[in-house]
Amino acid sequence: MLDRTAATPEREGAPEARLEKAEGEARLIARARSGEAAAFEEIVRVHSDAVFRVVAGHLGSSEAEDASQEVFLQVHRGLRAFEGRSLLSTWIFRIATNVALKRLRRKRRRPSSRSIEEGEAVAADGPAPEAGLDSSELRAVLLRALDRLPEEQRAVVVLRGIEGLPFEEVARVLGIVRPTAESRMARAKEKLRSLLRPWISPEARDQG
């Protein structure tokens, strides 16, 4: 059985920890492929929180559970084809990102949905910065700001900025090299800083 903390990136830094994790995952995947329900349940338990946070970072909490279901359904279907060339967590993060971005594209095509162009000013739509935001208001403001970013930058912000994956892992999930991930994050942060200026404290703003 895998350690529940295995999906968190703290343990991925050291090569030996990564190898240990890969060996544990390989055993777990082999058991899940052989049809052992408990093995798949273990995979869901280990990765569900991170998957939820990633899809919620793109879609908001109201749609996140449904999207997480879709992610694990795809994991269940795809386990037989999974070749183990990446860590299981990398593969699952990639599925989660794809599911979230696919849903976002669908929402944008629906006429009733709010388009990026309509969301002219993040600040104008959101609650007053002076009032002090609770976390849910902050998430709503951030979602509107993320809507203004290109998909590839948005994916990096969610994986790196919100979920806290190391750049190395972000690059593996998105199939890019680390410098690309870093430059996308830098460009995204530059834009987010201007969009979220009212919500960033003045002293911190001066630092940024």
Add this chain to the structure above:
Amino acid sequence: MTEQGDDTGKDSLDALLERARTPVPAGLAERLIAAAASGETARRFYWIDVAFAARTALRWSAAGLLVAAALAGASVSPARRDGPPPFAPPSTQREPRETAADQIARLAMSPRAVERQVEGPIFAGSEDERGEE
């Protein structure tokens, strides 16, 4: 949060992004396990995908039809155009073809016929002059 320190220094935006992490609802894993095991969930997502693919195909078909209609309209429109015919250079302009009635009229106006027509009044004048003599 993890090894932020090795990548970049944390700033206020990083702190804001961390604060925006969505808390995970209780019992999520159990609900996800139940849903993954249920055929109902698989069917639901299957039909959502099918419906989306159908809508996308319809949209592309409609766009294709519009393009085809626009191209067809562009190739037919000169023949339908109202107003004077388009200018043709003199080399391509032809004389109107002679009809049967034109040929009859031309033969009726042969040199002899013309001569006869012209002779009448002249000789008439001469006769008058002769008569005076």
